[in-house]
Amino acid sequence: MIHQLAAVDKRAKIGKSVTVEPFTTIAGDVEIGEGTWIGSNVTIMDGARIGNNCRIFPGTVISAIPQDLKFDGEVTQVIIGDRTTLRECVTINRGTKALGFTKIGNDCLIMATSHVAHDCVLGNGVIIANGCGIAGHVEIGDFVVMGGLSAIQQFGKIGKHAMISGGSLIRKDVPPYVKVGRDPISYAGINSVGLRRRGFSNDKIFEIQKIYRAIFQMKMNVSQASSYVEKEMLPTAERDEILEFIKNSPSGIVKGYGTGRE
Incomplete structure (x- = not known):
């Protein structure tokens, strides 16, 4: 051949x-x-x-x-x-x-x-x-x-199950399970369609969404939000993976939706 x-x-x-x-x-x-x-x-x-x-x-x-x-x-x-x-x-x-x-x-x-x-x-x-x-x-x-x-x-680091919008410039790390877009690049919600295609249940998707609401939409910085998630939310494989990714991101993660903060 x-x-x-x-x-x-x-x-x-x-x-x-x-x-x-x-x-x-x-x-x-x-x-x-x-x-x-x-x-x-x-x-x-x-x-x-x-x-x-x-x-x-x-x-x-x-x-x-x-x-x-x-x-x-x-x-x-x-x-x-x-x-x-x-x-x-x-x-x-x-x-x-x-x-x-x-x-x-x-x-x-x-x-x-x-x-x-x-x-x-x-x-x-x-x-x-x-x-x-x-x-x-x-x-x-x-x-x-x-x-x-x-x-x-x-x-750069991109977490699993993430989705990056076309034409993006990725200068910060993208945590797992999220969508990112806009310029400058920022959080745009979780990749719920991709997660469903991979067999994630609605309950698990809601859990991930709740974690990222705390991280990106509760007007806390990333360190404060990570501490809040660790204290207030039950430990699961997905929660721990997200927190570990953020902890091990030397350049920091992308901006939150509409916050203008890293």
């Missing part, structure tokens, strides 16, 4: 039933899982580790060296999970010595011309729409949806 006009290094480890279309180049230190389809004019460089049943569309470049001045030629990787789709002209750079790899989870969709920089970690089920830019060291949780032409600055 490897076209005769593809350039595949003999050292590359290619799984069963892999299709490689013409004019694609695959380097030697590459591993590709079973059933993956690789379109024409794809470049897969040293350090790529690609899972089973992925789809990689024309023009994509995987595991090029980082666009980072601290990179010193160290051996690093790009790790891509199973059933992930990379559309046309996506670029994913490998890691630096800071983390050692860039990682994309299972069942992700990264749409055309988007860029994932060095040392990023994307969870499972992530959707990145067309033309997004993700700078180095960014962490994106499971089932995040990122609207087209959005950008996340370096070291």
Whole structure:
């Protein structure tokens, strides 16, 4: 299933039933899982580790060296999970010595011309729409949806099940389960539609909504609101996850709805 006009290094480890279309180049230190389809004019460089049943569309470049001045030629990787789709002209750079790899989870969709920089970690089920830019060291949780032409600055964190409006500039961390939009970026409610699609009950969605009302709409700063939630609301996995995210956000979270405060 490897076209005769593809350039595949003999050292590359290619799984069963892999299709490689013409004019694609695959380097030697590459591993590709079973059933993956690789379109024409794809470049897969040293350090790529690609899972089973992925789809990689024309023009994509995987595991090029980082666009980072601290990179010193160290051996690093790009790790891509199973059933992930990379559309046309996506670029994913490998890691630096800071983390050692860039990682994309299972069942992700990264749409055309988007860029994932060095040392990023994307969870499972992530959707990145067309033309997004993700700078180095960014962490994106499971089932995040990122609207087209959005950008996340370096070291940013996006909590799981969050939804980012198209054209957004993300300079602060986005906590889990929320929607963010507007300019400057701010809280726009919880991602109730996404949560229902993922099997969250109405009671659980209401609980999450109540937590964020305290954080963003009760005219307290984030520290005061976090203390209030911890004292006044019953401990649950979702409550604790939200509080832990806020606690571990060195750059702070996005603004609250209509408050103008960080």
